[in-house]
Structures are given as C-alpha cells and as structure tokens.
Amino acid sequence: MAANLPRRIIKETQRLVSEPDPGISATPSDDNLRYFNVMIAGPTGSPFEGGVFKLELFLTEEYPMAPPKVRFLTRIYHPNIDRLGRICLDILKEKWSPALQIRTVLLSIQGLLSAPNPDDPLANDVADHWKKDEAGAITTAKAWTNKFAMV
Amino acid sequence: MKFGKELNATLCSLPSEWHSYTIQYKQLKKLITQLVLEMRDVGLSPEELREGKISKRIVFENQGQNVISTVCIAPNESEGVDSEKLLQMRTDSAFFSALFDTLSGLSNLEKDNRKALTDTLEVLSDRLLKAASPREKDMYIWRNIFGLYHEASVFNITSDKNSRDRLDWFNGQMRERKFRDKLHHNSRDIFDEFILILTQLVSVVQFQRLNQKAMRKILKKHDKRTGLGESTYFSKFIAREELSLSADPCTTASQMIALRVTRVVPQPEDYSCPVCMDIAWKPIRLSCSHLFCLPCLIKAQDQEKWDCPVCRCADSVKKANGGNIDRGVQKLMQLYFPKEIQKKAIERSKELAIRDYEALTGYAVSNDKCVLM
Numbered sequence: 001m002a003a004n005l006p007r008r009i010i011k012e013t014q015r016l017v018s019e020p021d022p023g024i025s026a027t028p029s030d031d032n033l034r035y036f037n038v039m040i041a042g043p044t045g046s047p048f049e050g051g052v053f054k055l056e057l058f059l060t061e062e063y064p065m066a067p068p069k070v071r072f073l074t075r076i077y078h079p080n081i082d083r084l085g086r087i088c089l090d091i092l093k094e095k096w097s098p099a100l101q102i103r104t105v106l107l108s109i110q111g112l113l114s115a116p117n118p119d120d121p122l123a124n125d126v127a128d129h130w131k132k133d134e135a136g137a138i139t140t141a142k143a144w145t146n147k148f149a150m151v
Numbered sequence: 152m153k154f155g156k157e158l159n160a161t162l163c164s165l166p167s168e169w170h171s172y173t174i175q176y177k178q179l180k181k182l183i184t185q186l187v188l189e190m191r192d193v194g195l196s197p198e199e200l201r202e203g204k205i206s207k208r209i210v211f212e213n214q215g216q217n218v219i220s221t222v223c224i225a226p227n228e229s230e231g232v233d234s235e236k237l238l239q240m241r242t243d244s245a246f247f248s249a250l251f252d253t254l255s256g257l258s259n260l261e262k263d264n265r266k267a268l269t270d271t272l273e274v275l276s277d278r279l280l281k282a283a284s285p286r287e288k289d290m291y292i293w294r295n296i297f298g299l300y301h302e303a304s305v306f307n308i309t310s311d312k313n314s315r316d317r318l319d320w321f322n323g324q325m326r327e328r329k330f331r332d333k334l335h336h337n338s339r340d341i342f343d344e345f346i347l348i349l350t351q352l353v354s355v356v357q358f359q360r361l362n363q364k365a366m367r368k369i370l371k372k373h374d375k376r377t378g379l380g381e382s383t384y385f386s387k388f389i390a391r392e393e394l395s396l397s398a399d400p401c402t403t404a405s406q407m408i409a410l411r412v413t414r415v416v417p418q419p420e421d422y423s424c425p426v427c428m429d430i431a432w433k434p435i436r437l438s439c440s441h442l443f444c445l446p447c448l449i450k451a452q453d454q455e456k457w458d459c460p461v462c463r464c465a466d467s468v469k470k471a472n473g474g475n476i477d478r479g480v481q482k483l484m485q486l487y488f489p490k491e492i493q494k495k496a497i498e499r500s501k502e503l504a505i506r507d508y509e510a511l512t513g514y515a516v517s518n519d520k521c522v523l524m
C-alpha cells in the first residue's frame with residue numbers, strides 16, 4: 001500500500017506525527033493510509049472548551065489537486081457544521097489550493113471552533129439561534145460539548 | 152532548586168573566565184533587603200505601593216560610573232500639594248548601578264565573543280565552500296551532516312530540551328553514522344572545527360540565557376519586595392543605553408551557523424515544490440515568482456487550476472509554459488542535486504507509464520491489484 005502512496009502524503013504524515021500542533025492529532029488508519037482519524041480539542045475560551053472532537057479526513061486520489069474530505073464524527077452545535085458533520089469552510093471548497101496541507105486544514109477547523117461564523121451558515125437553524133440569541137446558542141453549544149464530546 | 156543555587160551549578164559547567172561577568176545575584180538580593188529598610192527610613196511603604204495607593208514614576212540617569220534612580224511621587228490631591236516629591240535612595244541606586252555595570256560588562260564580552268566567532272566562521276566558511284563543492288565527493292556527506300544538524304535543532308528555543316542535550320544527540324548521530332570517517336582528510340578538519348564551534352556556541356547561549364534569567368528573577372524580586380515597580384522603567388533605560396546584548400541568543404546563534412556554514416551546502420528542501428513537496432524538478436518559476444516542478448504545473452493545467460497555489464495570484468498557472476523554466480535554478484539543481492533529480496525523473500517516468508497504460512487499457516493500476524475503472 002505504502003509503495004504507491006505519493007511522497008507528499010508520506011511526508012505530511014511523518015510531520016503530523018513528529019511535530020503535532022497543540023490540540024490536534026491526526027493518525028492514519030492502518031489499513032488505509034489515506035484515511036486519518038483526527039481529534040481536535042475544543043479551543044480555550046470557546047463553548048467547545050473541554051471537549052474532544054473526533055473527525056475523519058480522507059485524501060482522494062486527486063489530492064493535493066483536490067481538497068481532503070473532512071467530516072466531524074462527534075456531534076457539535078456550531079453554525080458552520082451540520083448534523084452530518086459536514087463543514088462549511090472555504091478552503092475545503094472553492095478556496096482550496098494544492099499548497100495547503102492537512103495540517104493547515106485542521107488548524108483552520110480549530111480556528112472555526114474559536115470563531116463561529118453565523119453569517120456563512122451550513123446549519124441554518126443553529127445559525128439563526130446564534131444570530132438572534134448568541135448567549136443562548138453558546139449555552140446550547142456548551143451543553144452539547146458536555147453531552148457528546150467529553151472523554 | 153533555588154535560583155541562586157541553580158545559577159552556581161550552571162556556572163560550573165561554563166568557562167571560568169566568564170564567572171566574573173555573571174550577574175551578582177546574591178549581592179543584589181542583599182541590596183534589596185537593605186533597600187526595604189531604607190524605604191522605611193524615608194517613609195515609603197512597600198505595602199501601600201503594592202496596593203497602588205501611591206502614584207509614582209521612576210527616572211534613571213546614567214552618571215558616568217553610576218546609575219541614579221529617582222522615585223517621583225505624584226502630589227496627593229487631598230493634601231493639596233502641587234508638585235512631585237522626589238526621592239533618591241542610596242541602596243536603590245547601588246542596586247541598579249551594580250546591575251547596569253554587570254550588563255555593560257556582559258555586553259562587551261558578548262561583542263568580543265561574537266567578533267571572534269564571526270572571524271572563525273568566515274575562515275571555516277571559505278574552507279567548506281571548497282571541501283563541500285559539487286566537484287568534491289564529500290558534498291552529499293556534508294549535506295547529510297547539515298540535514299541532521301537541522302533535525303537536531305540545537306538552537307531551537309521552543310523545544311523543551313536544552314541546547315546541550317540536543318548537541319549531544321547530534322554528536323551521537325555523527326558517531327553512529329560514522330560521518331567523520333567517511334569524509335576526506337581536508338573535510339575532517341573542518342568537521343572537527345564545526346563541532347568545536349557548535350560546542351562553544353552552546354556554552355555562549357547557555358551563559359547568555361542564564362544571565363537573562365538572573366536579571367528577570369532579580370528584577371521580579373525587586374518589584375515584589377519594594378512595590379516600586381522599577382523593572383519596566385529599567386528595561387526602557389537599558390534599551391536607551393544601547394547595550395549590545397542579544398535579546399534572543401538562540402536565534403542569533405542559529406543564524407550565525409546558517410549564514411556561514413549550513414547554507415554553503417544547499418538542501419533539497421530549499422528547492423522543494425509546494426505541491427508535491429519533492430524537489431522542484433524541472434523548476435518552473437511562475438510570474439508571481441513562486442517555484443514549482445514541471446509535472447505539478449502540467450497536472451494543475453490539466454485540471455484547469457489556473458491560480459498560483461501559494462499566493463492565489465490569478466492565472467499564474469494558466470500563463471506559464473516552457474519559457475517559465477528557471478534556467479538559473481535548473482543549473483544550480485543539476486550541480487547540487489544530481490541524485491535527487493535522477494530519482495525524481497525515474498518516478499515521473501513510472502507515473503507517465505501508468506497513465507499511458509490506463510489510457511490504453513481502461514484499467515486503473517492500483518497499488519497491488521488492478522481494478523476496473
């Protein structure tokens with residue numbers, strides 16, 4: 001399997017393991033080195049603080065010409081993440097560039113947890129809640145963090 | 152461990168001629184104790200100062216051999232006094248004079264050390280330029296040596312291990328891989344010199360950081376016990392006095408080595424393509440100045456990804472063609488990375504063979520089996 005893995009993926013994987021960023025871990029699956037199990041710790045000061053969120057990340061054959069596919073597995077109350085865990089993030093779509101990396105993608109997602117953007121929503125009901133009653137939305141987000149993301 | 156003890160313990164491992172230059176931590180600590188007594192005598196209460204009940208500013212003046220500190224206490228509104236009350240305390244001036252004197256000495260020592268090291272490095276650099284030139288067989292060994300030096304990140308301040316431990320790791324790697332034995336006679340001298348300089352630099356950095364820490368600690372103690380909050384004023388004062396003390400000894404050291412030693416032998420990473428992260432062969436320079444390999448450019452054009460992957464400059468990729476090959480970099484790469492280029496060429500031809508095979512047969516060549524597309 002590893003024989004045909006592009007050198008770039010091997011290099012990125014090595015760096016992810018040897019120089020992990022704080023609050024982020026990404027480990028390739030044993031049977032598919034293009035599939036990563038990802039954990040992101042809820043950033044301090046955000047309603048997700050204290051939680052650990054599981055994600056899956058998959059590198060398609062087109063990678064790095066096409067962005068990685070990333071999805072939250074842990075449920076999360078966030079205006080830019082929907083019920084299926086899909087993430088609304090420009091660099092995962094039209095703003096993708098092959099010079100970006102797994103690492104930069106995960107850092108952006110971590111940033112999205114720190115700074116939810118209800119004006120560019122994926123989960124409309126959550127975004128409405130966030131815009132009309134931010135304090136209430138944050139309380140719900142904290143409750144969900146406690147319920148789904150505690151280890 | 153108490154800092155005073157830590158200071159002495161660290162000093163033991165450093166050259167003895169530096170000892171007299173060290174911040175006199177113990178002596179300064181005594182002066183703080185005396186100062187607190189003197190404050191009582193002049194009617195200044197550390198408690199009230201700490202609680203912020205008294206508003207004041209501090210003025211430092213450099214008068215030849217001495218630093219004079221003046222505490223200027225703002226007029227108390229309720230008492231209706233309209234001018235600042237000025238206070239000079241003998242022990243406070245003695246404290247800052249002693250500290251400043253040591254810092255000046257350190258600054259001169261640092262200047263001399265840097266000058267000596269720079270001169271040595273200049274000579275080493277010239278010799279290395281010849282010994283590690285692409286015309287010599289040692290180039291690849293030197294590249295491996297410097298690659299491991301980077302990996303050791305001896306002068307990386309953010310790492311939790313100290314420079315000495317990381318240098319030990321590097322030396323261990325050198326022994327294990329027998330790099331010194333593999334080098335030619337001329338190169339071996341240079342190698343020994345390089346290790347010696349690294350060892351010296353590690354000591355220099357350790358000494359500088361030790362003094363920085365001592366200064367931080369003693370000023371913190373001063374602030375805490377006197378409540379005068381003089382440390383911020385003193386920092387500004389020494390900044391004005393333009394001492395040549397490096398604020399960041401690690402970075403200074405690593406730049407010295409990078410500039411005159413490791414950069415002599417280019418690493419493939421310095422010429423890597425940001426898309427495939429492999430050596431950028433053949434090197435294409437986009438109009439926005441970013442460098443890519445030709446295969447990645449072709450792939451991007453095939454998929455109509457027209458903007459520069461790094462800076463998103465519009466149509467950078469679209470406009471690029473054979474004329475964008477950077478001949479200068481190409482020559483340099485041929486000279487310095489013959490093995491890497493050959494490897495990349497073989498991989499590329501395999502890739503093309505697979506693509507042709509798939510196009511001809513309609514079968515996708517997978518990793519270990521063929522699957523129908």
Ligand SMILES: [Zn+2]
Nearest residue numbers: 424427444447
């Ligand atoms: Zn490339």
Ligand SMILES: [Zn+2]
Nearest residue numbers: 439441459462
């Ligand atoms: Zn560019």
